[in-house]
Amino acid sequence: MASNRLSPRDLTDHLLAGISPGARQDIVAGSCQRTLRAAQVLFRTGEAAEQLFLLRKGRVQFSRLARTGRQIVMGILVPGDVFGLGTILAQHVHYIGTAESLESGEVLVWTRETMQALTGRHPQLSENALRVALHYVAVFAERHESLVTVSAEQRLCRALTRLGDSTGTRTRSGIEVRIKNEQLASLADVSPFTVSRLLKRWERHGVITKSRGIVHIVCPEKLLLD
Amino acid sequence: MASNRLSPRDLTDHLLAGISPGARQDIVAGSCQRTLRAAQVLFRTGEAAEQLFLLRKGRVQFSRLARTGRQIVMGILVPGDVFGLGTILAQHVHYIGTAESLESGEVLVWTRETMQALTGRHPQLSENALRVALHYVAVFAERHESLVTVSAEQRLCRALTRLGDSTGTRTRSGIEVRIKNEQLASLADVSPFTVSRLLKRWERHGVITKSRGIVHIVCPEKLLLD
DNA sequence: CGATGTATTGATGTGGATCAAAATAAGTGG
DNA sequence: CCACTTATTTTGATCCACATCAATACATCG
Secondary structure (H helix, E strand, O other): OOOOOOOOOOOOOOOOOOOOOOHOOOOOOOOOEEEOOOOEEEEEOEEEEOOEEEEEEEEEEEEEOOOOEEEEEEEEEOOOOOOOOHHHHHOEEEOOOOEEEEEOOOEEEEEEEHHHHHHOOOOHHHHHHHHHHHHHHHHHHHHHHHHHHOOOHHHHHHHHHHHHHHHEEEEEEEEEOOOHHHOOOHHHHOOOOHHHHHHHHHHHOOOEEEEOOOOOOOOOHHHHOO | OOOOOOOOOOOOOOOOOOOHHHHHHHHHHOOEEEEOOOOOOOEEOOOOEEEEEEEEEEEEEEEEEEOOOEEEEEEOOOOOOOOOHHHHHOOOOOOOOOOEOOOOOOEEEHHHHHHHHHHHHHHHHHHHHHHHHHHHHHHHHHHHHHHHHHOHHHHHHHHHHHHHHHOOOOOEEEEEEEEOHHHHHHHOOOHHHHHHHHHHHHHOOOOEEEOOOEEEOOOHHOOOOO
């Protein structure tokens, strides 16, 4: 919660946590590696969950299309993140969002079939998946709380800070976040117009600098005005 | 999604699904039964998750106190529902909400310790917990989508319908839901004033009738105007 | 019957969405 | 390198759904 991480997370933090090297090898052997091009769709909302993904390189946007046609970005996934958790369940479920790569990258993919076998041999996998799922629940709960209690400005601020934490890259003059206004808007549950105006204001105050598709957080501490 | 259920759900739907009678006995034997009075707090947001609950009778409100002091109701739990899932994890986590009984009832309780042992013997438990957790994720995602795409009226409508489904009781003249405006307001993410006004309007249209703490849904089909 | 929690009702205000239009940047291909 | 297209961002004007506030009414109960 406190400070910007910015250190590449250990890829085995999530799905493979607490699993012995041997078992880990067995599990990874059951996956196949896939290379991602930019803007490639891995799966869509409502499709049967047949593949589990572990992101290794690149970024993936997890979103959902509302019946109004409006796209809701639920999160930007980064290396180490796991998605498509429904795949692990014995009964068939459906993806609750659409996953698409924002840039070129790399994923490990497991099919439902393999996962069934693997969770049989390594029950720890289920538990790890549970941890991840509960984490998502917590994230949603907080986002929801933000939405109903704080102002648009504070929400944008939090969204940007979180992004800086997870997908930001350190530069000499702060943190660079590759994100466009529209995604930011959706993540903060704010209109793109408001995003533009607020970023402009922060820029005038010297907290950030902005160019198309990129936000430089110059002064992370000034951003957090909770 | 389609019709009102109103049938008491099998208590073994969730946590104990797909588990053999023998194993089931072993698991239940590890729990202790606890009777609930009304307005009893089972745990609070932020406390260490040390107990897993399975609700057998009564209703439990799962909520969260925003820093603004405002209470956010995340859901009304009904018999069969499981909560405190973090208890199952090996590493310590914290409850993300506060659980308190709305009326007298009954729960089965497992301690962290017992759960560790039980999930070792019955890995199916982890998977079931995962299913429940993913369900919660889906519920949140939908609620969030509602919040950012549809009107207050539609949100209230959905919230009430959902409640009718889960906690409603069938009467000669429709479905009775024991809920007060303020809870309804929080569940639908709407102000209590708006709730009052909308319910009044629906009452004039003959869709519901209302008395203190109770909403009678007279005409469920008229409610759904998606 | 006070007393306390719950619900109603009307009046007022406003945060931020929406709309329309233009400006800017980034391709793309000749 | 320029003309042309397309995506992104900006800016100002307008608007409205809903919250908020204030006051009152209604239930329920000890």
